Amino acid sequence: MDRVLAIFMVVTCMASSAMGATTIYNVMSYGAVGNGRSDDSQVSGNIVAPVKNAWNGNQRNAWIVFASIRGLVVKGKGVFDGQGPSWWPNKPCYNDPAHGVFCKGPTAIIFRRCDGLRLDGFSKINGPGSHILIMATNDVVVSNLRVIAPGDSPNTDGIDISSSKNVRIRNSFIGTGDDCIAISAGSSNIDISGITCGPGHGISIGALGKGGNDIVENVRVRNSTLTRTLTGVRIKTWQGGKGYVRKISFEGIKFVAVDNPIQIDQFYCPLKVNCQNYTSTVAISDVSFRAISGTSTAESVINLMCSQSVGCTNIKLDRVYISSSTPGKKVHASCFNAHGTATHSKPAIKCLLR
Structure with missing residues (x-):
């Protein structure tokens, strides 16, 4: 179905006048209904979300949603401002019986079932929660975006990809308080290049295995720079999951003072609640790290911590050179049940099993 489902919740459009002053327009005064059904809103300029206390629509988990649009193009030099500071100190919280209570603001912009999606040139700043979510979509090109939030802003992922295929993300700057890019279950054929990431939590696959059978395959991340991120x-x-992650390539990556540059973590449990050891797991195989260099603030710069019951297989490291950001400080690699090969790399990865 070719139609726009756009939800504007007291959205304002900001434009600069010839005198340099900023004028604020409320799109509700220009015919926007904002009922989640009417295809009525076309906005150019800078779009500003309501602050938390003014959030009064029925859509509680997102600010703007585009759904079931073929060939949607969002392009320009405008700014989507999610007004995150009004949410971050007192986020809504939810109880997860398996993993405890977590708190997260609504996603700023969701693109759902938008095959042929093209995003280019605009900026997305200060999301209440995640900035951009692409889900259940095939054939996506994202280029020249700027996604920005303070490094201490909670759960403000830059771009999340879920259940989507054939996604290309190019030449973008992402600096937030969580993952710059996160790839979730059901995603395949993802190509990421030319990303400048930092602050944030790096570029991540997962977390997978929290429920159901999670699959991610054919992911390539290349020619990107990560600066002062929590992970690279x-x-x-999660423990106890099912499914697999395979055919993953990280190549041409540069790290600048990154805390945990290279990491496989099959014991992910960030809230440290009910962190049990299970025999079932998401199987990881065919993962390569090539032509990677840079510095780390940590001593353990390569951490390959695989499941106790099902080890990671065919892990390859080649021309990986990571040193300490503190001159003269030694660094090392750590592994658990990881199988593969390492060539021309420093520090030596003697813990990798064949």
Whole structure:
């Protein structure tokens, strides 16, 4: 179905006048209904979300949603401002019986079932929660975006990809308080290049295995720079999951003072609640790290921590050179049940099993 489902909740459009002053327009005064059904809103300029206390629509988990549009193009030099500071100190909280209470603001912009999606040139700043979510969509090109929030803003992922295929993300700057890019279950054929990431939590696959049978495959991350991020490139899975992650490539990555540059974590449990050891797991195989260099603030710069019951297989590291951001400080690699090979890399990865 070719139609726009756009939800504007007291959205304002900001434009600069010739005198340099900023004028604020409320699109509700220009015919926007904002009922989640009417295709009535076309806005150019800078779009500003309501602050938390003015959030009064029926859509509680997102600010703007586009759904079931073929060939949607969102392009320009405008800014989507999610007014995140009004949400971050007192986020809505939810109880997860398996993993405890977590708190997260609504996603700023969701693109759902928008095959042929093209996003280019605009900025997305200060999301209440995640900035951009692409889900259940095939054939996506994202280019030249700026996604920005303070490094201490909670759960403000830059771009999340879920249940989507054939996604290309190019030449974008992402600096937030969580993952710059996160790839979730059901996603395949993802190509990421030319990303400048930081602050944030790096570029992540997962977390997978929290429920159901999670699959991610054919992901390529290349020619990107991560600066002062909490992690660099990583794969993370919950204990007790099912499914697989395979055919993953990280290549041409540069790290600048990154805390945990290379990481496979199959014991992911961020809230440290009910962190049990299970025999079932998301199987990880065919993962390569090539032509990677840079510095780390940590001593353990490569961490390949795989499931106790099902080890990671065919892990390859080649020309990986990571040193300490503190001159003269030694660094090392750590592994658990990880199988593969390492060539021309420093520090030596002697813990990798064949």
